[in-house]
Amino acid sequence: MAIDLTTILITCLHGLVYGVLIFLVASGLSIVFGMMGVLNLAHASFYMLGAYLGYSVLGITGNFWVSLLLGPLLAAAAGSLTEHFLLRPVHEAGHLFELMLTIGLSLVILELVKWGWGTEPLPVKIPPSLTGSLQILGSTYPLYRLFIFFFGLAVLAALALVLFKTNLGMIVRAAITNPVMVSALGTDTPRVFNMVFALGAGLAGLAGVIAGPIMGIYPGMATVVGMDAFVVVVVGGLGSLLGAVVASFLIGELQSFGVLLFPQFSLILMFFIMAVVLSIKPQGLFGEKG
Amino acid sequence: MTTRRLNIAVLVVIGLAVLACPWYLGTVSLRLMTEVLYYALFAVSLNLITGFGGLLSFGHAAYFGVGAYVTALSLLHIKGLGLIPALLMGGLAAAVIGAFFSIFLIRVSGTYYAMLTLAFNQLLYAVALKWRDVTGGDDGLGGFPKPPLHIPLIGGIDMTNTANFYWFTAVVIGVMLFLAWHLIRTPLGVSIVLLRENEERARFLGHRTATTRFYLFTIAAFLAGIAGSMFALFQEFVSTGSIDIFKAVDVILMMVIGGVGHFFGPMLGALFMVFVGDWLSRLTDMWEFYIGAFFIAMVLYFRGGLISLMLYAWFWLQRLLSGLLGRRAAS
Numbered sequence: 017m018a019i020d021l022t023t024i025l026i027t028c029l030h031g032l033v034y035g036v037l038i039f040l041v042a043s044g045l046s047i048v049f050g051m052m053g054v055l056n057l058a059h060a061s062f063y064m065l066g067a068y069l070g071y072s073v074l075g076i077t078g079n080f081w082v083s084l085l086l087g088p089l090l091a092a093a094a095g096s097l098t099e100h101f102l103l104r105p106v107h108e109a110g111h112l113f114e115l116m117l118t119i120g121l122s123l124v125i126l127e128l129v130k131w132g133w134g135t136e137p138l139p140v141k142i143p144p145s146l147t148g149s150l151q152i153l154g155s156t157y158p159l160y161r162l163f164i165f166f167f168g169l170a171v172l173a174a175l176a177l178v179l180f181k182t183n184l185g186m187i188v189r190a191a192i193t194n195p196v197m198v199s200a201l202g203t204d205t206p207r208v209f210n211m212v213f214a215l216g217a218g219l220a221g222l223a224g225v226i227a228g229p230i231m232g233i234y235p236g237m238a239t240v241v242g243m244d245a246f247v248v249v250v251v252g253g254l255g256s257l258l259g260a261v262v263a264s265f266l267i268g269e270l271q272s273f274g275v276l277l278f279p280q281f282s283l284i285l286m287f288f289i290m291a292v293v294l295s296i297k298p299q300g301l302f303g304e305k306g
Numbered sequence: 307m308t309t310r311r312l313n314i315a316v317l318v319v320i321g322l323a324v325l326a327c328p329w330y331l332g333t334v335s336l337r338l339m340t341e342v343l344y345y346a347l348f349a350v351s352l353n354l355i356t357g358f359g360g361l362l363s364f365g366h367a368a369y370f371g372v373g374a375y376v377t378a379l380s381l382l383h384i385k386g387l388g389l390i391p392a393l394l395m396g397g398l399a400a401a402v403i404g405a406f407f408s409i410f411l412i413r414v415s416g417t418y419y420a421m422l423t424l425a426f427n428q429l430l431y432a433v434a435l436k437w438r439d440v441t442g443g444d445d446g447l448g449g450f451p452k453p454p455l456h457i458p459l460i461g462g463i464d465m466t467n468t469a470n471f472y473w474f475t476a477v478v479i480g481v482m483l484f485l486a487w488h489l490i491r492t493p494l495g496v497s498i499v500l501l502r503e504n505e506e507r508a509r510f511l512g513h514r515t516a517t518t519r520f521y522l523f524t525i526a527a528f529l530a531g532i533a534g535s536m537f538a539l540f541q542e543f544v545s546t547g548s549i550d551i552f553k554a555v556d557v558i559l560m561m562v563i564g565g566v567g568h569f570f571g572p573m574l575g576a577l578f579m580v581f582v583g584d585w586l587s588r589l590t591d592m593w594e595f596y597i598g599a600f601f602i603a604m605v606l607y608f609r610g611g612l613i614s615l616m617l618y619a620w621f622w623l624q625r626l627l628s629g630l631l632g633r634r635a636a637s
Contacts (some may be wrong), residue, residue, distance in 0.1 A: 127595030
């Protein structure tokens with residue numbers, strides 16, 4: 017197969033789009049771990065939950081933009097409830113039981129989704145206002161994928177703005193470094209934890225809603241994206257937003273070019289990279305915590 | 307002393323009840339019981355790492371899968387291979403992989419350990435899925451022979467017979483479980499628990515923490531590999547289902563539901579998961595939901611698992627009995 021410049025360009029764009037999607041999932045996972053020390057193995061379940069809830073909202077209202085707003089909000093609410101009623105009581109028992117709890121949670125959410133929406137893949141159409149394609153350097157590219165890319169970038173910018181320019185962001189960053197000290201200084205850290213957990217779940221849900229039309233909605237969707245998000249978080253460094261950004265685009269491009277160039281080995285290569293990073297530098301490329 | 311004797315008596319009764327299963331269980335239940343046995347070993351081997359070593363492995367299915375695939379492949383490609391050699395090849399291959407992974411695993415702890423085991427598991431899963439020429443990929447491997455067991459002076463015992471295979475499984479798993487039980491009573495076993503409790507102090511006392519963990523991971527991998535081998539021999543079919551993430555989750559469920567940290571807990575968990583899972587799956591499509599919800603309830607409210615529930619009942623019964631007997635002696 018001859019690979020010309022256009023193919024490379026398209027593949028590169030695909031990689032960027034997928035990178036943005038994994039970033040939305042991985043950023044929440046990473047911040048929650050950095051702050052609460054909890055690796056949420058059920059994090060991708062919120063991605064799936066967001067996609068399914070968005071699908072139902074779209075079915076009821078018929079408006080993509082409403083589903084884009086409500087899907088993530090409902091996922092965030094589910095995240096908030098999860099943190100309050102399930103994770104918080106287990107916290108004192110140590111990280112072993114927290115990990116176990118999130119495993120059980122992912123199982124339960126998966127079964128609930130199968131029960132509520134069935135096991136068949138659900139058809140989602142690209143919203144009418146975003147159908148069609150654009151001409152880029154002599155080739156066409158679907159408008160919706162470009163929308164995902166720029167929308168994701170906007171979310172990333174908003175996230176960075178909140179995290180680095182607001183009071184709340186300052187508290188979150190301080191809590192990542194030293195949660196006990198932040199609590200001693202008079203901040204209601206459990207409430208901040210809850211908000212951050214909900215925010216992470218909401219971001220994952222958002223990724224689920226916008227990914228639906230191009231990646232499909234089916235019960236296995238959480239496992240696929242969840243694994244990629246884990247690789248991203250591990251490679252970028254648990255708790256690092258910058259790491260999540262860099263690693264997301266890295267893994268996105270790797271997946272994209274892997275499918276094109278060496279489909280046999282792309283999956284193996286990804287986990288190989290994850291194992292190598294963990295073995296040599298467990299805190300990841302940009303992680304601060306050892 | 308009497309408590310010890312009583313405990314041994316209880317274990318002997320349970321052991322005999324397990325061996326006598328073919329006489330009082332139907333074929334379907336006997337097959338489920340065979341599954342219970344190898345899953346019990348699988349869960350016990352994980353419990354060595356998690357319960358006694360204090361580390362949650364999120365990729366224990368890697369060793370189970372390697373054991374299963376290697377046994378299947380060697381029976382498929384080596385003509386006239388015996389039953390025991392096929393079993394041992396599965397276990398040893400898992401031990402070799404486990405030893406190799408341990409080189410990297412001894413350097414990390416906590417969440418990073420869970421992540422690295424996950425990465426290794428997924429790496430092997432990806433190989434099993436993509437290396438179609440050898441593993442059959444999605445289609446899996448089947449059609450390998452199930453050789454009879456050759457015992458000197460007695461001759462060959464047909465393993466296609468459900469009861470015969472059950473007894474063979476019971477003996478193999480029994481020996482392996484005894485090895486695991488013995489391990490935690492050796493100095494190495496004591497050292498493993500010491501590492502869980504206080505690694506720094508263990509190091510100050512002169513324990514080689516890395517070596518201890520290396521042995522722990524390798525032995526646990528071997529036991530999981532034997533469990534996987536038995537799985538392959540029993541199912542006569544091996545697919546990526548034996549090495550994927552869901553297998554790794556299943557064994558964690560068994561261990562926690564049964565009772566993590568208690569030696570006999572995971573066996574109870576395996577019994578519960580196989581039989582209750584089978585019963586629920588015939589009642590409802592959502593059976594995994596109920597298992598998951600039960601698991602979450604366990605983690606939230608009853609971290610000791612089923613085994614500690616049973617032990618409470620047992621102590622209560624003992625006190626009741628001794629109270630009654632004591633009163634009779636006094637009157």
